[in-house]
Amino acid sequence: MSISSTSPPPAGPPVASPSSQEYDGNAPFPVDDTQPVRTGGRRLYAAVTGAIVVIPFLALGLGGWLLWGSLVHPADVLLALGLYTVTGLGVTVGFHRGLTHGGYTAVRPVRIALAVAGSMSFQGDPIGWVATHRRHHAFTDRPGDPHSPYRYGTHLRGQLRGLVHAHIGWLFRDEQTPAARYAPDLLADGDIRAVSRLFPALCVLTLALPFGAGWAIGGTWRYAVTALLWAGFARIALLQHVTWSVNSLCHVIGERPFRTRRHDRATNFWPLALLSFGESWHNLHHADPTSARHGVDRGQIDPSAAVIRLLERLGWVREVRWPTPDRIAARRT
Structure with missing residues (x-):
């Protein structure tokens, strides 16, 4: 979905984390004791998260065993490339530049299609994904950021951790x-709520599609399984880790040719x-953040844009927020 061209912020000002005003940019984040303690569902949450993260890697090992001494089928590669592109753009164009930041306004079928494609990336439902990412921007690299690499300080051990x-x-x-x-705007959107409820089914679909395509192309279970492994699990694993690398490596x-807020250390990689x-x-x-294009300098390829x-x-789509030369120049360091 594309939110309105005004890119509505979270309802009300961001809630400051404990001791966030005293954070100096180098110390480990203070412990946030405002988070509710949930005892009932913690183990289930960890088990589901572990399955989403670990199963694709286990599938790679199984794929190596099945394909020992043989080549990957060309159809597996083509299916993997196709699904990687569709689901990846669902995340970048749909979840990120559209839903989270309102870089454009899309017609309803495109808004829904992009939300479905992003959900098939195995990275979460659109409402949860957007809420987490908006929180990341509200507290970038300071207490409150859900995935800052500076959580444990800037010394070597803390940085590696x-x-x-x-x-x-x-x-x-x-x-x-x-x-x-x-993400109150998404909670108020019936289409996005429906896509979010369908997230488990879309996870099944993103694996069923390569399995079915492999069977249809090769006519045997072996073709179906290898397509599932490479165009299903391996493709999901690669896209997950590319997305997570933006959180960590980036x-x-x-390089940091543009000015960001205090403590925000986002880079171009x-x-x-x-x-x-x-x-x-x-x-x-x-x-x-609301710019529809991220790669603005010469040679910076930006397929999403x-x-x-x-x-x-x-x-x-309409009301696209393309960066202007004056806007870019104003943000140069």
């Missing part, structure tokens, strides 16, 4: 990000640009 936390550890903390505060390694569909031009994004441009020309 923080990278693990920002990349994958935060998923297991079960910190609550209230959608009523950070706040530690790279070019090696991830193509795999992330332009999301790794992260410094500009944090300098100008190209897709938004195509949708605009087709008349399927």
Whole structure:
């Protein structure tokens, strides 16, 4: 979904975390004892999260065993590329630049289609994903940020621990990000609520599609299973870790040609640009979050912006927030 062109912020001002006013940018984050303690569902949450993270890697091992001494079928590669592109753009164009930041306004079928595609990435339902990401922008790299690599300080040991936390550890903390505060516009949207409720079914669908396609193409269970492994689990694992790398690497390694808020260390990290569909031009994004284009300098490839441009020309999106030269220049360091 694309939220309105005014990109509504969370309801009310961001709630400051404990001791956030005293944070100096180097010390470990203070313990947040405002988070409710949930005893009943913590084990189930950890089990489900672990399955989503670990199963794709186990599938890779199984794929290696099944394909020992043989080649991957060309259909597996094509299916993996196709589904990676569709689901990846669902996250970048749909969840991120549209739903979270209101970089454009989409017609209803496109808004729903992008939300469905993003849900099939195995990264969460659209409402939860958007709420978490808006919270990340409200407290970037300071207490309250759900996945900052500076959580444990800036010394070497703390930084290494923080990278693990920002990349994958935060998923297991079960910190609550209230959608009523950070995504009230999506809670009020019946279409997005429906897509969010369908998230478990869409996770099944994103695996059933390559399995069925492999069976149809090869006519045997072996073709179906290898398609499931490579175009299903391996594709999901790669996209997950590319997305999580933007959370971790793109706040530690790279260049910072644009000014961001105090403590915000978002960087541009070019090696991830193509795999992330332009999301790794992260410094500009944090300098100008509502911009529909993140790669604004010469040679900075941004496939997500190209897709938004195509949708605009087709008349399927409007009110696109393209960066202007003056706006870019004003944010240069």
